[in-house]
Amino acid sequence: MFCGLGALRKKQTSIVFKDALRCWYSTGSKLPPKPPKFHFKTKKELTPEEQKKIEDDRKYNEAINSGSSIKKWGAIVGSAAFNKKATKYYIGLYVIFLCYGIHYFRKLFARHLEEEDLKKLRDEGKPMSEYQKLRIRDLSGDLLRTKDTQKLKAYYQLKEEYDSKSEEERKEIGPFNPKPEDIEDIVDLKFEECILPPKDLSEFYDKLADEYDSDVGTEEMMSFMKSKRKWVMKHCKGDVLEVASGTGRNIEYFDPTAVSSYTFLDASKKMMDVCYDKFYEKWSKFKKVKFVVGKAEELVELSTTRKSVDSKAFKYDTIIETFGLCSHQDPVKALKNMRELLKPGGRIVLLEHGRGKYDFINDILDKRAHKHSEKWGCRWNLDIGELVDESGLEITEEHRAHLGTTWMIVCKRPEDVLETEEMTFSERYLFPRRTNTDSSAPKPVSSS
Numbered sequence: 001m002f003c004g005l006g007a008l009r010k011k012q013t014s015i016v017f018k019d020a021l022r023c024w025y026s027t028g029s030k031l032p033p034k035p036p037k038f039h040f041k042t043k044k045e046l047t048p049e050e051q052k053k054i055e056d057d058r059k060y061n062e063a064i065n066s067g068s069s070i071k072k073w074g075a076i077v078g079s080a081a082f083n084k085k086a087t088k089y090y091i092g093l094y095v096i097f098l099c100y101g102i103h104y105f106r107k108l109f110a111r112h113l114e115e116e117d118l119k120k121l122r123d124e125g126k127p128m129s130e131y132q133k134l135r136i137r138d139l140s141g142d143l144l145r146t147k148d149t150q151k152l153k154a155y156y157q158l159k160e161e162y163d164s165k166s167e168e169e170r171k172e173i174g175p176f177n178p179k180p181e182d183i184e185d186i187v188d189l190k191f192e193e194c195i196l197p198p199k200d201l202s203e204f205y206d207k208l209a210d211e212y213d214s215d216v217g218t219e220e221m222m223s224f225m226k227s228k229r230k231w232v233m234k235h236c237k238g239d240v241l242e243v244a245s246g247t248g249r250n251i252e253y254f255d256p257t258a259v260s261s262y263t264f265l266d267a268s269k270k271m272m273d274v275c276y277d278k279f280y281e282k283w284s285k286f287k288k289v290k291f292v293v294g295k296a297e298e299l300v301e302l303s304t305t306r307k308s309v310d311s312k313a314f315k316y317d318t319i320i321e322t323f324g325l326c327s328h329q330d331p332v333k334a335l336k337n338m339r340e341l342l343k344p345g346g347r348i349v350l351l352e353h354g355r356g357k358y359d360f361i362n363d364i365l366d367k368r369a370h371k372h373s374e375k376w377g378c379r380w381n382l383d384i385g386e387l388v389d390e391s392g393l394e395i396t397e398e399h400r401a402h403l404g405t406t407w408m409i410v411c412k413r414p415e416d417v418l419e420t421e422e423m424t425f426s427e428r429y430l431f432p433r434r435t436n437t438d439s440s441a442p443k444p445v446s447s448s
Contacts, residue, residue, distance in 0.1 A: 059075070060075050060079060063075035064076075111139055114135075114139060115136065115139040115140065118132055118135065118136040118139070119136065119439075122136065122440060122441075122442055123442070123443065125442065128440065129177055129178070129179065130151070130179075130180050131155045131177060131178055132177065132440075133440035134148055134151060134152045134155065134440075135152075135155075136439055136440045137438065137439050137440055138152060140439035141432065141434050142434065142435065142436065142437060142438065142439050143385060143389075143395070143398070143434055143435065143436045145383050145385045145386040145389060146191065146355055146362075146383045146386060147189065147192075147383070147386065150187055150188050150189060151183065151187055153187075153188075154183035154186045154187040154188075155178060155183060157186060158176075158178050158182060158183065158186075159176055162176045191355075191362060191366055191381070194366035194367075194369050194381060195369070195379060195381055195382065196369060196370065196373055196379050198328070198329040198330065198331075198379070199329065200267075200329060201267070201268075201327050201377045201378075202267045202268055202269075202295075204377045205246070205267070205268035205270075205271055205327075205377065206268050206269065206270040206271070208271075208376075208377075209247065209268060209270035209271045209273070209274055210270070210274075212246070212247050212271065212274075213247055213249065213274075216249075216376075220249075223402060223406075228351055228401070228406065228408060229249065229250050229252075229253055229322060229351065230253050231351075231408060232250065232253075232320050232322060232349050232351050232408075233250055233253040233254060233255065233320075234255075235318060235320070235347060235349045235410065236254075236255065236258060236259055236262075236318050236320065236349075237258050237259065237317055237318055238259070238260050238316070238317025238318060238343075238346075239259075239260050239261045239263075239314075239315075239316045239317050239318075239343075240259050240260075240261070240262045240263070240316060240317065240318045240319070240320065241263045241265065241316040241318070241319045241320070241338075241341065242262070242263065242264050242265065242319075242320050242321070242322075243265050243296050243299070243319065243320070243321040243324055243334070243338065244265070244266055244267075244296060244321050244322070244323075244324025244325075244327060244328070245264040245265060245266045245271075245272070245275055246266055246268070246271050246275065246323075246324075247271050247274040247275050247278065248264065248274065248275035248278045248279055249322070250320070250322060251275070251278050251279050251282060251283070252282075254282075254283060256283060256285075256286045260288065260317075261288035261289070261290075262286070262288065262289045262290075263289070263290045263291075263292060263316075264279075264289070264290065264291045264292065265292045265293075265294060265296065265299070265302070266293065266294075267293070267294065267295045267296075268293075269293050272291055272292075272293050275291065276291050295328075295329075295334075296321075296324070296328055296333075296334035296337060296338070297328065297329060297330050297333050297334055297337065298337075299334065299337035299338065299340075299341060300313055300337050300340050300341065303315075303341055313340070313341055314341070315341050315342065315343045315346070316341055316342060316343060316346060317343050317345075317346045317347075318346060318347055318348075318349065319338045319341065319342060319346070319347075319348045319349070320348075320349045320350075320351075321338075321348075321349075321350055321351070321352070322350075322351040322352075323351065323352060323353060323378070324352070325350070325352050325354075325382065325384060325387060326352065326353065326354070326378035326379045326380055326382055327377060327378045327379075331382070331387050332387055332390045332391050335348075335387060335388060335391035335393060336391050336392065339391060339392065339393055339411075339413060342412075342413055344413070344415075344416060345412075345416055345417075346412070346413075346416075347396070347410055347411065347412055348393060348410070348411040348412070349409070349410050349411075350384070350388070350407065350408070350409040350410075350411070351406070351407070351408055352384045352406075352407045352409070353380050353384075353405055353406055353407070354380065354381065354382045354383055354384035354385075354405065354407055355381055355382065355383045355384070355404070355405070356400075356402075356403045356404035356405040357400060357403060357404030358403055358404065361403045361404070361405060362381065365380060365381040365405070366381055369381045380405075384407040384409070385398070385407070385409075385436065388409060388411060388436065389436045389438075392414065393411035393412070393413070393414075394411060394412055394413070394414045394416075394435060394436065394437060395409055395410070395411055395435055395436045396410045396411065396412050396418055396422050396435075397409065397410035397422065398410075410422075414437075
């Protein structure tokens with residue numbers, strides 16, 4: 001049976017072939033047609049690179065069509081085509097950054113050389129002009145106050161005019177070293193005219209004593225002053241003196257476990273009466289406390305025991321004052337007296353209001369200075385940092401709040417050592433700390 005089927009297929013094939021030959025001869029072709037070629041399609045194996053490209057294309061299309069702008073732009077930025085186009089921009093930015101870095105470090109190196117020259121001039125004991133003193137303080141990173149800042153701006157204005165001159169003109173003039181009278185017409189010291197003269201406010205605060213807490217409480221609540229008062233009282237330890245204590249608004253944050261004795265001082269007797277009642281109402285068991293009516297300008301005399309002529313003034317581990325410098329007749333003398341009564345290693349902690357960091361704020365303070373003084377008696381546009389500098393105290397910590405109008409300062413005697421815990425991490429290991437130390441002053445010669 002199978003043989004019959006094979007013969008049948010062979011016969012059919014021969015018939016088909018004969019028909020093909022007949023068609024070929026009818027066309028007149030000399031050669032017979034070639035048999036058809038059979039093409040077999042096989043699945044090509046992809047390389048890992050090709051597979052990765054296909055997968056990346058799939059993820060790219062999914063992100064583009066996801067509807068999320070974040071995914072869409074993330075896919076565009078991460079694509080090879082984008083990075084290829086952005087390479088030239090990367091190179092351009094790198095060149096700009098490199099050029100800026102070279103310019104910056106050249107300028108920094110020039111500042112360093114100028115600072116070294118000025119310090120050499122200082123150490124040699126040669127006379128220095130006001131500009132040179134201010135310049136060395138600026139280069140050394142000292143804390144400059146309002147008056148010095150305004151003077152330095154005026155000197156820099158003259159320096160720009162000097163640099164704009166031709167080289168021949170500069171040779172004729174000589175090195176740039178202006179005199180104080182050269183900036184009299186351009187320095188802006190109008191703020192000094194807005195500072196009211198000091199006066200004795202003892203009677204004024206006697207009248208305010210009964211209603212003072214209720215009147216000032218709302219303002220302090222709106223300015224979140226409680227946290228600032230807590231900051232002051234956390235520094236209290238050992239024998240503590242509070243100058244210009246007023247009605248005792250810091251008593252709420254008093255910690256008797258950290259304090260050996262506490263002395264209140266204020267020029268207003270009626271305010272001291274309110275402070276006395278407030279303290280014993282809350283801390284009746286604390287016995288080592290004194291209430292002294294007197295002025296901070298007479299602090300040393302008040303602290304001296306009058307039993308003998310040779311008696312020494314009692315000294316304190318911590319002296320604090322909150323919003324009091326603005327009310328003293330002589331705030332610099334008051335600070336010097338605090339320094340005189342400070343034990344070795346002791347600290348003075350100040351919470352004050354004064355000039356801010358920005359000109360528009362200071363303009364408001366100056367315009368409203370008289371009105372504020374009529375209501376509260378104090379002068380709220382004083383430069384607190386300048387007062388501390390003039391007193392000879394060295395600042396170990398300085399913070400500013402409320403656009404710079406609230407000053408939070410910790411001071412020490414210049415001869416005392418700065419403790420390690422008083423320095424921040426960056427001050428210890430990265431950047432030198434900024435202080436109010438006058439870098440233009442000659443260094444004391446150490447006796448060997």
